[in-house]
Amino acid sequence: xxxxxxxxxxxxxxxxxxxxxxxxxxxxxxxxxxxxxxxxxxxxxxxxxxxxxxxxxxxxxxxxxxxxxxxxxxxxxxxxxxxxxxxxxxxxxxxxxxxxxxxxxxxxxxxxxxxxxxxxxxxxxxxxxxxxxxxxxxxxxxxxxxxxxxxxxxxxxxxxxxxxxxxxxxxxxxxxxxxxxxxxxxxxxxxxxxxxxxxxxxxxxxxxxxxxxxxxxxxxxxxxxxxxxxxxxxxxxxxxxxxxxxxxxxxxxxxxxxxxxxxxxxxxxxxxxxxxxxx
Amino acid sequence: xxxxxxxxxxxxxxxxxxxxxxxxxxxxxxxxxxxxxxxxxxxxxxxxxxxxxxxxxxxxxxxxxxxxxxxxxxxxxxxxxxxxxxxxxxxxxxxxxxxxxxxxxxxxxxxxxxxxxxxxxxxxxxxxxxxxxxxxxxxxxxxxxxxxxxxxxxxxxxxxxxxxxxxxxxxxxxxxxxxxxxxxxxxxxxxxxxxxxxxxxxxxxxxxxxxxxxxxxxxxxxxxxxxxxxxxxxxxxxxxxxxxxxxxxxxxxxxxxxxxxxxxxxxxxxxxxxxxxxxxxxxxxxxxxxxxxxxxxxxxxxxxxxxxxxxxxxxxxxxxxxxxxxxxxxxxxxxxxxxxxxxxxxx
Ligand SMILES: Nc1ncnc2c1ncn2[C@@H]1O[C@H](COP(=O)(O)OP(=O)(O)OP(=O)(O)O)[C@@H](O)[C@H]1O
Ligand SMILES: [Mg+2]
Numbered sequence: 001x002x003x004x005x006x007x008x009x010x011x012x013x014x015x016x017x018x019x020x021x022x023x024x025x026x027x028x029x030x031x032x033x034x035x036x037x038x039x040x041x042x043x044x045x046x047x048x049x050x051x052x053x054x055x056x057x058x059x060x061x062x063x064x065x066x067x068x069x070x071x072x073x074x075x076x077x078x079x080x081x082x083x084x085x086x087x088x089x090x091x092x093x094x095x096x097x098x099x100x101x102x103x104x105x106x107x108x109x110x111x112x113x114x115x116x117x118x119x120x121x122x123x124x125x126x127x128x129x130x131x132x133x134x135x136x137x138x139x140x141x142x143x144x145x146x147x148x149x150x151x152x153x154x155x156x157x158x159x160x161x162x163x164x165x166x167x168x169x170x171x172x173x174x175x176x177x178x179x180x181x182x183x184x185x186x187x188x189x190x191x192x193x194x195x196x197x198x199x200x201x202x203x204x205x206x207x208x209x210x211x212x213x214x215x216x217x218x219x220x221x222x223x224x225x226x227x228x229x230x231x232x233x234x235x236x237x238x239x240x241x242x243x244x245x246x247x248x249x250x251x252x253x254x255x256x257x258x259x260x261x262x263x264x265x266x267x268x269x270x271x272x273x274x275x276x277x278x279x
Numbered sequence: 280x281x282x283x284x285x286x287x288x289x290x291x292x293x294x295x296x297x298x299x300x301x302x303x304x305x306x307x308x309x310x311x312x313x314x315x316x317x318x319x320x321x322x323x324x325x326x327x328x329x330x331x332x333x334x335x336x337x338x339x340x341x342x343x344x345x346x347x348x349x350x351x352x353x354x355x356x357x358x359x360x361x362x363x364x365x366x367x368x369x370x371x372x373x374x375x376x377x378x379x380x381x382x383x384x385x386x387x388x389x390x391x392x393x394x395x396x397x398x399x400x401x402x403x404x405x406x407x408x409x410x411x412x413x414x415x416x417x418x419x420x421x422x423x424x425x426x427x428x429x430x431x432x433x434x435x436x437x438x439x440x441x442x443x444x445x446x447x448x449x450x451x452x453x454x455x456x457x458x459x460x461x462x463x464x465x466x467x468x469x470x471x472x473x474x475x476x477x478x479x480x481x482x483x484x485x486x487x488x489x490x491x492x493x494x495x496x497x498x499x500x501x502x503x504x505x506x507x508x509x510x511x512x513x514x515x516x517x518x519x520x521x522x523x524x525x526x527x528x529x530x531x532x533x534x535x536x537x538x539x540x541x542x543x544x545x546x547x548x549x550x551x552x553x554x555x556x557x558x559x560x561x562x563x564x565x566x567x568x569x570x571x572x573x574x575x576x577x578x579x580x581x582x583x584x585x586x587x588x589x590x591x592x593x594x595x596x597x598x599x600x601x602x603x604x605x606x607x608x609x610x611x612x613x614x615x616x617x618x619x620x621x622x623x624x625x626x
Pocket of ligand 2: 321322437
């Protein structure tokens with residue numbers, strides 16, 4: 001009898017706990033998914049439907065908005081600029097970040113901990129503070145309004161992540177594998193290319209993609225440092241008050257989707273960076 | 280010819296002295312085991328020979344050539360690691376052939392040599408697999424095969440069997456010894472397992488706190504330990520020790536008994552004897568049995584003599600009860616003596 005009540009009570013609490021759990025999951029999912037879904041619907045609707053009310057919750061699969069987006073003067077150039085800057089950022093942040101990650105995981109040197117901290121601090125420094133002096137310096141050196149100049153800034157933003165991700169990748173590869181390669185006739189370099197590189201290539205790709213996304217999404221530096229060669233984010237921002245609603249939706253969609261897909265593809269490595277075991 | 284000479288090698292990590300002035304010569308084709316407790320510097324010494332660690336001072340010579348300035352690949356060595364270090368992205372075949380590929384050997388030679396060593400290590404049927412698809416024992420075989428395929432002058436092994444279960448370890452021990460003897464390479468084998476050391480070695484170097492205390496054949500190390508550390512490290516259970524006081528020229532008083540001993544002019548010595556070198560007799564050391572452990576093959580009795588614990592191994596038919604008084608006679612030619620100050624053996 002008492003057993004039964006105890007069981008009931010515990011079942012009750014378990015039930016309500018479970019309800020709370022499910023409710024939070026649903027809420028958090030909705031938090032993320034609903035705006036993206038609205039974005040999707042409005043992008044795939046005709047301009048008229050976007051501007052009318054009430055709205056349908058089923059996309060019409062009308063490409064009018066996207067067509068308008070593609071036809072908008074300067075938009076495709078901005079898209080191209082975005083891709084170029086993001087690609088440059090990707091290459092530079094891996095070229096600089098991966099060796100740093102390797103050094104951090106393989107060598108002991110003075111100030112190693114400080115160095116790791118400084119890498120993170122680079123992210124803590126607010127970009128708006130940097131933007132003005134940077135703009136001045138870029139104008140002096142002729143780097144202003146160039147894809148390369150912007151890519152440089154984006155690279156500094158992406159490097160901390162590149163370093164941390166590659167650091168955790170290299171640390172995951174036992175040093176004995178390299179040592180074995182050395183004893184089997186490899187130099188440091190060939191051991192790296194024949195043993196380490198094949199093993200971390202997927203992770204390097206992931207961290208490259210992440211750098212790409214960081215640059216792709218960045219708007220502040222892009223808006224301040226470019227005028228003619230605007231990236232997509234800066235271009236949309238510039239035209240925010242003048243552009244019609246369906247253009248904003250289409251632009252938002254084009255910006256969000258690649259980022260989402262990429263981040264989803266590399267989520268495993270982002271968890272690795274934060275030291276969370278993943279399944 | 281691949282004689283290894285280690286001359287005055289020392290290594291410090293910052294303020295910590297991991298190796299003190301090591302001198303050791305290993306003959307061509309000799310199987311040398313470095314034996315010692317954890318942290319005594321065995322791996323450090325091996326890695327200095329391999330070129331994975333740089334000695335703070337000293338020289339390493341292989342086959343009459345000084346090699347301590349060369350990188351690992353130019354030393355004519357191959358190494359087997361404790362955690363195998365089998366490359367996960369390559370098949371077993373490519374793992375074993377890795378070194379040969381680095382030497383740009385023609386395909387048919389690589390194939391021939393890989394298949395030969397795979398046969399020696401009984402892993403012919405695994406050649407197409409990846410290391411993730413192998414058991415620990417199989418990975419170990421791949422690691423050894425990979426080293427053998429190089430046909431090195433010297434093969435270095437750092438606790439290669441320590442990750443295997445007891446049965447497999449015993450099997451691999453015998454097999455490895457056979458394969459290495461056949462391959463005619465000089466071998467240095469690191470272990471902290473004294474049974475492994477005794478059963479495989481031509482010579483054992485017993486290490487302690489960065490020093491080589493004794494380098495001799497297994498039986499010599501067992502019978503004539505050069506220092507008290509060796510006597511208490513080797514043998515299970517280890518040697519027994521009792522204090523001895525002088526009782527005339529060449530006579531020593533041990534637990535109330537007068538025994539023949541060295542003619543040393545010392546205020547005291549330590550008498551030492553292995554547990555199996557004691558027999559029950561009419562006269563001898565008087566001991567009180569404390570713990571009696573029948574181990575099948577023999578009877579292990581832990582007793583007390585004066586204040587000291589003392590272990591003896593008796594025939595398994597002997598009947599001994601705890602509390603019983605035993606009279607134990609040491610076998611005269613097996614008694615050893617140690618100087619309590621220097622801890623070294625006294626003849
Ligand atoms: N890279 C290093 N930095 C600092 N100290 C080290 C380093 N490598 C080894 N040591 C120290 O040197 C000593 C000897 O280490 P070593 O690895 O040679 O021991 P070992 O005899 O192989 O022990 P084990 O049986 O546990 O493998 C240890 O005290 C260890 O802490
Ligand atoms: Mg070791």
